[in-house]
Amino acid sequence: AQSVTQLGSHVSVSEGALVLLRCNYSSSVPPYLFWYVQYPNQGLQLLLKYTSAATLVKGINGFEAEFKKSETSFHLTKPSAHMSDAAEYFCAVTGSARQLTFGSGTQLTVLP
Amino acid sequence: NAGVTQTPKFQVLKTGQSMTLQCAQDMNHNSMYWYRQDPGMGLRLIYYSASEGTTDKGEVPNGYNVSRLNKREFSLRLESAAPSQTSVYFCASSEGGVTAAYGYTFGSGTRLTVV
Numbered sequence: 001a002q003s004v005t006q007l008g009s010h011v012s013v014s015e016g017a018l019v020l021l022r023c024n025y026s027s028s029v030p031p032y033l034f035w036y037v038q039y040p041n042q043g044l045q046l047l048l049k050y051t052s053a054a055t056l057v058k059g060i061n062g063f064e065a066e067f068k069k070s071e072t073s074f075h076l077t078k079p080s081a082h083m084s085d086a087a088e089y090f091c092a093v094t095g096s097a098r099q100l101t102f103g104s105g106t107q108l109t110v111l112p
Numbered sequence: 113n114a115g116v117t118q119t120p121k122f123q124v125l126k127t128g129q130s131m132t133l134q135c136a137q138d139m140n141h142n143s144m145y146w147y148r149q150d151p152g153m154g155l156r157l158i159y160y161s162a163s164e165g166t167t168d169k170g171e172v173p174n175g176y177n178v179s180r181l182n183k184r185e186f187s188l189r190l191e192s193a194a195p196s197q198t199s200v201y202f203c204a205s206s207e208g209g210v211t212a213a214y215g216y217t218f219g220s221g222t223r224l225t226v227v
Contacts, residue, residue: 009152034215043116043202043218044155090154099145099170100216102154 002027004091006103014111019078021106023091026072033074034092035065086110114138118203118219125193125226133188133222135203143206144186148199161186193226
């Protein structure tokens with residue numbers, strides 16, 4: 001079985017501050033890992049993905065994530081938050097189940 | 113640049129009514145998926161189709177049926193809608209077959225309310 005846990009359903013940061021959204025996974029096989037972003041009343045857009053190449057993955061809009069096998073983590077970071085980053089973020093994994101399993105999401109609020 | 117197109121965008125049903133949600137993709141993807149999104153629960157897989165002519169149950173299939181009409185189209189049917197099916201429904205497609213290593217492309221969603 002595979003699963004994803006996102007720590008913190010709501011995260012608030014000030015504009016210009018570091019963004020850190022946490023994701024831990026479980027998988028019985030080497031996983032593929034993804035981060036998606038959802039803006040209000042829209043579908044999900046792929047931010048970045050890890051598919052067993054480099055452990056530090058760079059995505060769109062200045063986001064990046066690091067795969068840490070020993071910690072079973074895939075945390076999403078951005079050095080400096082922008083107001084336009086306010087959205088809901090989903091971590092997802094494919095493992096033995098061969099379909100994407102999503103976490104419950106983290107709502108990011110950016111304060112002026 | 114259509115990608116994945118879902119219709120309708122909004123729908124209100126009465127309990128017991130039936131309806132079909134339509135999904136079409138123009139990216140020549142092999143695999144297609146239906147998810148429902150509920151607050152605090154992320155996205156849960158209802159049904160998926162690994163390739164044209166095949167469909168399989170996901171995590172929450174009860175109360176739904178699907179049809180993979182052709183490679184482009186994958187529809188979701190509610191035969192007798194219930195208030196518990198009030199949700200936002202997303203269709204997605206993937207080019208990488210069942211392994212989904214390439215990630216999914218999502219439609220913009222259908223907001224369904226059952227009263």
